[in-house]
Amino acid sequence: MKIVVLAKQTFDTEAKITLDSQEKINREGVNLIMNPYDEFAVEEALRVKEKHGGKVTVVSLGEAKAQDILRQALAMGADKAVHIVVDELEETDEYTTATILAKALSGIEYDLILAGWRAIDDGSAQVAGRVAEILGLPMVNMVIKLEVETGKAVASREIEGGYEVLEVPLPAVVTAQKGLNEPRYPTMKGIMQAKKKPMQKLTLADLSLATQEVAPKVRARKYFLPTPRVQGKIITGEPAEAAATLVRLLREEAKVI
Amino acid sequence: MAGGIWVYAENQNGKFKKVTFEMLGAGRQLADQLGEELCAVVIGHGVGELAATLGEYGADKVYVVDSPELARYTTDGYMLALSKLAREHQPAVIFLGYTVQGRDLAAHVAQRLGTGLCTDCTGVNIEDGQIVFTRPIYAGKAFVEAVFAEARPVMATIRPNALPAAEFQPGRKAQVIESSATFGAGDIRQVVREIVCQASGRPELTEADIIVSGGRGMKSAENFKILEELADVLGAAVGASRAAVDAGYVPHSMQVGQTGKTVSPQLYIACGISGAIQHLAGMSSSKVIVAINKDPEANIFKVADYGIVGDLFEIVPLLTQEFKKLLGKK
Numbered sequence: 001m002k003i004v005v006l007a008k009q010t011f012d013t014e015a016k017i018t019l020d021s022q023e024k025i026n027r028e029g030v031n032l033i034m035n036p037y038d039e040f041a042v043e044e045a046l047r048v049k050e051k052h053g054g055k056v057t058v059v060s061l062g063e064a065k066a067q068d069i070l071r072q073a074l075a076m077g078a079d080k081a082v083h084i085v086v087d088e089l090e091e092t093d094e095y096t097t098a099t100i101l102a103k104a105l106s107g108i109e110y111d112l113i114l115a116g117w118r119a120i121d122d123g124s125a126q127v128a129g130r131v132a133e134i135l136g137l138p139m140v141n142m143v144i145k146l147e148v149e150t151g152k153a154v155a156s157r158e159i160e161g162g163y164e165v166l167e168v169p170l171p172a173v174v175t176a177q178k179g180l181n182e183p184r185y186p187t188m189k190g191i192m193q194a195k196k197k198p199m200q201k202l203t204l205a206d207l208s209l210a211t212q213e214v215a216p217k218v219r220a221r222k223y224f225l226p227t228p229r230v231q232g233k234i235i236t237g238e239p240a241e242a243a244a245t246l247v248r249l250l251r252e253e254a255k256v257i
Numbered sequence: 258m259a260g261g262i263w264v265y266a267e268n269q270n271g272k273f274k275k276v277t278f279e280m281l282g283a284g285r286q287l288a289d290q291l292g293e294e295l296c297a298v299v300i301g302h303g304v305g306e307l308a309a310t311l312g313e314y315g316a317d318k319v320y321v322v323d324s325p326e327l328a329r330y331t332t333d334g335y336m337l338a339l340s341k342l343a344r345e346h347q348p349a350v351i352f353l354g355y356t357v358q359g360r361d362l363a364a365h366v367a368q369r370l371g372t373g374l375c376t377d378c379t380g381v382n383i384e385d386g387q388i389v390f391t392r393p394i395y396a397g398k399a400f401v402e403a404v405f406a407e408a409r410p411v412m413a414t415i416r417p418n419a420l421p422a423a424e425f426q427p428g429r430k431a432q433v434i435e436s437s438a439t440f441g442a443g444d445i446r447q448v449v450r451e452i453v454c455q456a457s458g459r460p461e462l463t464e465a466d467i468i469v470s471g472g473r474g475m476k477s478a479e480n481f482k483i484l485e486e487l488a489d490v491l492g493a494a495v496g497a498s499r500a501a502v503d504a505g506y507v508p509h510s511m512q513v514g515q516t517g518k519t520v521s522p523q524l525y526i527a528c529g530i531s532g533a534i535q536h537l538a539g540m541s542s543s544k545v546i547v548a549i550n551k552d553p554e555a556n557i558f559k560v561a562d563y564g565i566v567g568d569l570f571e572i573v574p575l576l577t578q579e580f581k582k583l584l585g586k587k
Contacts, residue, residue, distance in 0.1 A: 011395065013515045013516060013534070013535040013538075014533075014534050014535060015395070015398075015534075016398070016534070017395050017398040017399045019399075025394075025395075025399060036516050037516075093373055094364075094373075094374065095367075095368075095372075095373055098368065120395075120396065120515050120516060121394060121395055122376075122394050123376065123377055123393070123394065123396065123519075124374075124376045124377070125360045125364065125376060126360070126363070126364035126367065126374055126376060127364075128364075129332075129361065129364030129365050129368065130364055130365075130367070130368040132365070133336075133364075133365050133368035133369060134368060138332070138333065138446035138447060139332055139361075139365070139447075140332075140447065141332070141357075141361045142357065142361075154450070158357065158510060159357050159358075159452070160269075160356065160357050160461050160463075161454050161455065161456050161457075161461065162452065162453045162454035162455045162456070163452075163453050163455075164449055164450075164451065164452045164453065165449075165450040165451040165452075165453075166331075166447045166448065166449055166450065167447075167448040167450055168446055168447050168448070169446055172446075177509075178509045178512070178516060178517070179508070179509040179510075216373070217372055217373025217374075217405060217406070217408035218373035218374070218375055218403050218404070218405055218408070219403065219404055219405075219406055220401045220402070220403050221389070221402050221403065221404055222401070222402040223399060223400070223401050223402075224399070224400050224401075224402075225398075225399055225400070226393075226397065226398070226399070226400065226541070226542075229541060229546070229559075229560040229562075231558060231559050231560070231561065231564075232546075232561055232562035232563050232564065233562070233563055233564070234553075234558065234564045234565070234566060235563060235564065235565050236566075239565075239567055239568075239571045239572055239575055240575055242565045242567065242572065243565075243572055243575035243576045243578075243579050244575075244579050246547065246563055246565060246576065246579075247576065247579040247580055247583055249563060250524065250545070250547070250563070251583065254524075254545045254562065254563075256467075256523045256524040256544065256545050257491075257524070257580070257583065257584075
């Protein structure tokens, strides 16, 4: 089973967001991690490999630092990493990213492509779907349980109010939702081995893509921070009294009941 | 004039998702400003009679794609149906809800149509003749305004509960256009084997007007019962913080936060939640926040409109009693 995982480096979930002097998102001093949903995807790929044999390749598009998450995936047990470096692009959107990833994937053999269902930074939840569309593959989104058999996958995916079980032929794209598994930590041995594993670097030129071919369809024109919430009233008094006051304020002052 | 402002009217068991009416509200304004028609698209099987409701919520035209193969949602089936319709009629704009179904469908259709997609939008405006979308990033820790340069159709998914719903005008009629969809063998590759609903009778977290949420301070799965009792009096949904999910008290589907659901209810009642930044990111767009926590230093109090410092096991049942009295329930 040849498995490809698409992974993205994101800000830590605890990161505070500020704007820089150009009014863009300030990346200085922010702790970077593997997108948590992609970590579930890496873990699942390793589990499928452990059960069926095969090879796991992790692919990431991003700046130089993104190799940290690729090293992490290799240390967890992935076999190979592909890092697509696109420093020349000033602006990107999900169309850009998907076009580049799909082009890179067309040079890799796969039976299954795994990815997180969304990244916790832009929350856009569309790159995997676009990649599936470009490559002509069936997709199952937000998977919480995956069984791979010869030529097909049976996946349970989260839907509102429950879940549904789908069967799709392989190769397919499957995105991971929290609950799918518990990602392993890299071991010391894994970290040592990761240093010897192959990390391929690709550029747009290597993929024979011109910058205009991957020009974004959507452009950001302004970033801003939310108005901070201010602390409201602390309701004091005996519990029964406080509860009654709160209910009264919600009705009369806040008017939400 | 182009082919209109389209709203994908997501329906489940013969009922539209609330976000459908919110999109029709935003779509109506755009349509009026741009001199376009407001169109709704209904996909499914036996869904023709739903079209009338969409007229009453402002749609000028309703496209109905009805086929036995579309009785259940599949990515392939719905993607083929919607992209075929869009190719035929060339809409200027397509809106879908940022729901499980909407975002799956939107990504595929956007790629099929070779266009962009703004996801999870909380604002839609026209400035200098361009549609400007506002959407949260980093789970609401920042926002971005985005525009489409040339790509058409302009596509966006809209966050439920973020925009006001369209006005209901009983008896208002839309022109209904039936459209066909035929599928060849292998066109729909997802085979639905089973649908398991764990219906609690409570509203969806992302659509709920009121949410009662519990954190690590709940101490056990059983204790969530007191939140459920309060939620049932209020017709609210029950949520949880990551700490409560990671402790195994409740399933992940209930998690509110950066690695869970982002919610925007009218009222959010946080019980035993300390207010980690990852949780605040998911709920700070709530209109009114109430915090109940033993620790007066808890971060949650810094964002709460109303706070009670105290034992939630004592306070929450008292609140339930008070709300019952107020709402005349037994």
